[in-house]
Amino acid sequence: MHPRWIAVIASSVALVLGVVFWGTTGLVVWSITQSQAAAELGTGLPPLDDPIRETDDDFRITEVYEVGADGILSPSPSAEAAAVWAEIERVFTPRVAATRISQLKVGDDPSSDTLAWVSREDTPEYWTFAANVAYADDEELWLGTLVHEYAHVLSLGPDSVDSYTDTCDTIWTGQGCLLPETALLAFSDRFWEAYSDAPEADNVDVDVADAFYAAHEDDFVDAYAATNVAEDFAESFMAYVMEDEPTDGGVVADKLRFFRDYPPYVLIRERLRAEFDLG
Known part of the structure; x- marks a missing residue:
């Protein structure tokens, strides 16, 4: 079996999955661009074409995207968010991803012990999926995490x-x-x-x-x-x-x-x- 994962639970309300270190993992920091930061500092609000940014207890600042019924993220995602969503679609399938995930949150915080979490929305069939891309370069770790999240969506859906x-x-x-x-x-x-x-x-x-x-x-x-x-x-x-x-x-x-x-x-x-x- 694979080495044991080290997990930290970061919320008592949402179903939160702690980061898991599988062997020795390399870390990569995908940072939010300087232009986005400057835009926020100058106006107090992100540009209309940029995602909403919010402070998350797990990942510091996160970008928030709405998932349309066609699986298209809104607003247009950053490269990091697009890559995360593409991997979610590969694991969940595009149809399941689009019909079960209503919101994607993407953070970048290598100091956090949390890799990802899922939380049910008020409408039971929909979920928010939050991901910390600081660890997404470890393909085996990332795939295992997405499969884990998929298991929650499968086993805790409205039919269960x-x-x-x-x-x-x-x-x-x-x-x-x-x-x-x-x-x-x-x-x-x-x-x-x-x-x-x-x-x-x-x-x-x-x-x-x-x-x-x-x-x-x-x-x-x-x-x-x-x-x-x-x-x-x-x-x-x-x-x-x-x-x-x-x-x-x-x-x-x-x-x-x-x-x-x-x-x-x-x-x-x-x-x-x-x-x-x-x-």
Whole structure:
């Protein structure tokens, strides 16, 4: 399996994915141009053709783009934002990216420990996707992160989660109540039900996750997977896509084999491994 990821959760509201360092990663800084900065300083507002810029808790200043129904970013994206969006489209497919992501936020902060996060919008089928391009030069790291995010969108969409209910008879994920017969609920029943010390399904406390991981290290792909069941699902799916199929035993191998029972996830794995020449 790949080396463990180091993750930092930066928000208790949005579903936030911490940056993950996979081996020794090189860093590249894609900085916002001097002309954009000068324009803001001179007028207090960005030019009309430039993206809105806002201060983000994770990435310092971010550029904000709206995603049209045709998958076109508005306003016209910077080179960095266009590259991020192109990679998202490769992983999600253009159709899914356009119909599930309503807003793209792009930051550049090599001092941040956060690589990317996704957050559900008020309309349940739509998400905001935020990316820190300071780490985007590491192709393996970046691809694994996009696959992880894709797993969240797949497993926490409106066909899997009721975001409006006041009661929950299954699991409250922080994004809503899991509907019966969904992949994430089956994953939880199979791999998390037996734990007496498991974090809550909406846990975002790093210390809680670290303690749980320390007690059950062999059961997880990496430390971040122990945060909550949704993160375990996403990290396990990422490993299922990125790694060769397991031939050994153990809980981690069983988690990867879990996805074989869900044809949409199998097809996604096959497509991504072909698209990115993963062997």
